[in-house]
Amino acid sequence: MPIQFEIVAQDKVTRARAGLLHTPHGAVETPVFMPVGTGGTVKGMRQEDLETLGVQILLANTYHLYLRPGHELIRDAGGLHRFMAWPRPILTDSGGFQVMSLKPLGRVTEDGVWFRSHLDGSAHFLSPERAVEIQLALGADIIMTLDECVEYPASRETLHRAVSLTTRWAERAKRAFASGSGFGIGDLDSEPPTANPEFRAPNPALFGIVQGGTDKDLRRQSAEALLDLDFEGYALGGLSVGEPKSEMYDVAEFTAELLPRERPRYLMGVGTPEDLVECVARGIDLFDCVLPTRNARNACAFTSEGKVILKNARYARDERPLDPACTCAVCRRYSRHYLRHLFVSGEMLGAILATHHNLHFYLDTMRKIRQSLLLGEFAEFHARVRAGP
Amino acid sequence: MPIQFEIVAQDKVTRARAGLLHTPHGAVETPVFMPVGTGGTVKGMRQEDLETLGVQILLANTYHLYLRPGHELIRDAGGLHRFMAWPRPILTDSGGFQVMSLKPLGRVTEDGVWFRSHLDGSAHFLSPERAVEIQLALGADIIMTLDECVEYPASRETLHRAVSLTTRWAERAKRAFASGSGFGIGDLDSEPPTANPEFRAPNPALFGIVQGGTDKDLRRQSAEALLDLDFEGYALGGLSVGEPKSEMYDVAEFTAELLPRERPRYLMGVGTPEDLVECVARGIDLFDCVLPTRNARNACAFTSEGKVILKNARYARDERPLDPACTCAVCRRYSRHYLRHLFVSGEMLGAILATHHNLHFYLDTMRKIRQSLLLGEFAEFHARVRAGP
Numbered sequence: 001m002p003i004q005f006e007i008v009a010q011d012k013v014t015r016a017r018a019g020l021l022h023t024p025h026g027a028v029e030t031p032v033f034m035p036v037g038t039g040g041t042v043k044g045m046r047q048e049d050l051e052t053l054g055v056q057i058l059l060a061n062t063y064h065l066y067l068r069p070g071h072e073l074i075r076d077a078g079g080l081h082r083f084m085a086w087p088r089p090i091l092t093d094s095g096g097f098q099v100m101s102l103k104p105l106g107r108v109t110e111d112g113v114w115f116r117s118h119l120d121g122s123a124h125f126l127s128p129e130r131a132v133e134i135q136l137a138l139g140a141d142i143i144m145t146l147d148e149c150v151e152y153p154a155s156r157e158t159l160h161r162a163v164s165l166t167t168r169w170a171e172r173a174k175r176a177f178a179s180g181s182g183f184g185i186g187d188l189d190s191e192p193p194t195a196n197p198e199f200r201a202p203n204p205a206l207f208g209i210v211q212g213g214t215d216k217d218l219r220r221q222s223a224e225a226l227l228d229l230d231f232e233g234y235a236l237g238g239l240s241v242g243e244p245k246s247e248m249y250d251v252a253e254f255t256a257e258l259l260p261r262e263r264p265r266y267l268m269g270v271g272t273p274e275d276l277v278e279c280v281a282r283g284i285d286l287f288d289c290v291l292p293t294r295n296a297r298n299a300c301a302f303t304s305e306g307k308v309i310l311k312n313a314r315y316a317r318d319e320r321p322l323d324p325a326c327t328c329a330v331c332r333r334y335s336r337h338y339l340r341h342l343f344v345s346g347e348m349l350g351a352i353l354a355t356h357h358n359l360h361f362y363l364d365t366m367r368k369i370r371q372s373l374l375l376g377e378f379a380e381f382h383a384r385v386r387a388g389p
Numbered sequence: 390m391p392i393q394f395e396i397v398a399q400d401k402v403t404r405a406r407a408g409l410l411h412t413p414h415g416a417v418e419t420p421v422f423m424p425v426g427t428g429g430t431v432k433g434m435r436q437e438d439l440e441t442l443g444v445q446i447l448l449a450n451t452y453h454l455y456l457r458p459g460h461e462l463i464r465d466a467g468g469l470h471r472f473m474a475w476p477r478p479i480l481t482d483s484g485g486f487q488v489m490s491l492k493p494l495g496r497v498t499e500d501g502v503w504f505r506s507h508l509d510g511s512a513h514f515l516s517p518e519r520a521v522e523i524q525l526a527l528g529a530d531i532i533m534t535l536d537e538c539v540e541y542p543a544s545r546e547t548l549h550r551a552v553s554l555t556t557r558w559a560e561r562a563k564r565a566f567a568s569g570s571g572f573g574i575g576d577l578d579s580e581p582p583t584a585n586p587e588f589r590a591p592n593p594a595l596f597g598i599v600q601g602g603t604d605k606d607l608r609r610q611s612a613e614a615l616l617d618l619d620f621e622g623y624a625l626g627g628l629s630v631g632e633p634k635s636e637m638y639d640v641a642e643f644t645a646e647l648l649p650r651e652r653p654r655y656l657m658g659v660g661t662p663e664d665l666v667e668c669v670a671r672g673i674d675l676f677d678c679v680l681p682t683r684n685a686r687n688a689c690a691f692t693s694e695g696k697v698i699l700k701n702a703r704y705a706r707d708e709r710p711l712d713p714a715c716t717c718a719v720c721r722r723y724s725r726h727y728l729r730h731l732f733v734s735g736e737m738l739g740a741i742l743a744t745h746h747n748l749h750f751y752l753d754t755m756r757k758i759r760q761s762l763l764l765g766e767f768a769e770f771h772a773r774v775r776a777g778p
Contacts, residue, residue, distance in 0.1 A: 041731060041738045048718065069705070069730045077708055077726060085722045316458070319466060329437065333474045337466060341458045342430060348737055349430045 003205040015283035018373040023141040063098035071137040079139025092140040129176040145173035147209040152242035205232040223258040256283035292358035328360035404672035407762040412530040446478040452487035460526040468528025481529040518565040534562035536598040541631035594621040612647040645672035685743035717749035
């Protein structure tokens with residue numbers, strides 16, 4: 001088995017659990033937040049700083065890396081870990097979400113998706129097999145099947161079609177993954193395994209993605225079909241796409257319940273710090289989201305006192321740390337008025353420091369959640385977070 | 390005395406010397422390179438990384454900080470060290486160079502310079518007294534007199550006028566510096582000393598600036614006039630403004646010779662790594678230059694094998710470190726093809742890592758120079774650098 005998942009603590013009241021996810025690049029303590037390193041870098045962060053922050057696993061985007069620098073180049077460089085000098089686990093998405101967001105450029109067919117590069121307009125085709133092939137070339141520890149993610153709101157018919165297609169694609173991905181040793185699977189080309197002796201295909205895990213929008217019947221159909229295919233982990237896709245938050249929580253809980261207890265559950269693209277706590281309570285183990293990093297670049301910090309908009313004039317003479325309750329390197333050294341000055345002046349260091357702090361805030365939230373689970377105190381922690389700052 | 394300068398080694402062949410410059414914020418080993426932190430940040434670098442790199446003293450630009458966030462704000466924040474969380478020495482320039490570069494917005498009169506902000510077009514006046522006042526509010530360890538820097542080439546008459554004006558301004562700056570305890574000197578406003586108990590005026594040193602272009606007679610006149618005023622250190626201004634390199638070296642050597650041996654000598658705005666070695670050999674102790682940081686942001690790295698233009702296609706599959714001979718954190722971890730990918734993709738991390746490496750290269754060059762001076766081996770080091778990579 002490429003990955004193994006152990007549950008080390010189970011909350012008595014909620015569905016929250018703490019686990020250990022063993023991957024080819026080491027173990028990950030769950031629940032875990034994965035920072036988004038779109039193009040092989042978490043914008044503004046050095047890999048050594050991510051390590052210091054305690055980042056255990058990164059997400060990288062297949063769409064971006066496929067287009068630039070290209071998956072063959074990364075494969076020949078010895079895989080993404082080696083290319084970007086990141087020794088810890090990596091999860092790659094399938095590229096489908098980006099490709100289908102490129103409207104009107106993305107066109108979904110039974111075979112796969114035709115799309116045009118946002119960089120140069122060139123035409124490309126992504127199939128379930130191709131998505132597996134590209135991700136195997138990137139060499140991630142966990143890879144995702146190609147799925148069809150539908151916008152909110154959508155008709156039941158649209159959702160049903162997407163669930164069916166996602167199921168058929170999951171089957172094809174599973175077959176491609178099982179038959180190929182990774183290379184030469186594709187429908188568009190068939191490269192031989194790399195000549196680079198440094199590249200060791202990390203024998204990744206393949207996760208299936210449950211779709212179905214906010215329709216519980218469809219969620220059940222989707223989950224059951226994927227369970228028949230027996231994936232090493234399951235993701236919840238198509239959430240946090242515009243539906244009300246209460247509905248997101250409800251569907252996440254309902255869907256998580258359908259999935260086998262002993263397999264990791266990944267809620268894609270979620271969310272705020274509160275969402276992390278709420279969705280851990282509903283049985284989720286893995287999360288990724290651009291919020292902490294993207295907001296940081298827009299001068300918005302997550303703190304124990306709520307959001308701090310650093311460009312705000314009220315901080316011009318505020319010499320307090322960004323978050324007085326925070327122990328991160330940024331809060332221990334820098335002040336709000338300096339951070340504001342950096343953002344107002346358009347200095348890179350503003351984004352660098354805010355990204356560091358926001359990631360620390362997310363990771364620290366997760367550490368507190370896990371610690372409370374290990375101590376059997378998750379319910380109290382959950383209640384404190386709900387009460388707000 | 391706010392600063393004290395000890396010479397700890399003197400080369401037997403050249404005029405190179407190693408020293409210790411004691412400042413209110415600690416001692417600086419000379420010869421030294423000062424990275425440029427224009428707006429209170431060395432672009433892309435965290436202060437903790439500058440410390441790790443061994444940066445001993447930073448340069449900050451009075452013009453930029455005066456306009457944004459304003460010197461009063463920085464004074465009220467407890468001074469620039471505290472504002473930007475940098476505990477080591479800082480040198481500020483007078484603002485004159487930037488103001489006079491803002492043509493046609495800068496207008497030089499006997500009193501000072503009228504200029505318009507590049508940010509909002511507002512009108513401002515900088516006089517020798519005002520430049521001292523602003524720098525005292527910033528709280529640097531070493532501050533500079535306002536001088537008139539002339540473009541190359543210039544007529545002898547223009548150069549002569551600039552030397553005379555620079556001399557009169559130096560006298561006024563010296564008087565303002567001596568009479569004021571820092572605050573309330575200005576001609577435009579007169580703030581009381583700050584109410585912030587954290588602000589301790591660091592009792593800075595004031596350096597005079599020798600002008601005269603490439604005209605040795607004028608350089609001599611300028612130096613002699615400044616020596617009469619007895620500054621705690623002397624800068625060489627108006628070099629590296631377009632004159633041939635050989636002439637720059639020649640004038641630097643000639644001018645350094647005119648200055649007292651026991652005072653530190655600062656060559657402003659110079660230069661390449663080779664320039665550092667050549668000008669140390671001519672008796673210079675302090676340097677600043679935007680080259681390592683600005684070039685880094687433009688994907689140009691200084692290495693032991695010469696310049697590496699990281700966007701070049703030849704590095705697309707080059708998995709070697711940026712500089713195989715370098716021991717910096719970037720060269721120990723990252724590869725050329727990854728750095729190229731970052732720059733081609735417009736990722737911040739490219740500038741961050743290249744800046745780190747380039748600063749390391751400059752600082753390391755200086756450490757090697759100083760070490761060779763302490764060991765009495767500067768001549769050999771000098772010869773090796775001249776021989777090239």
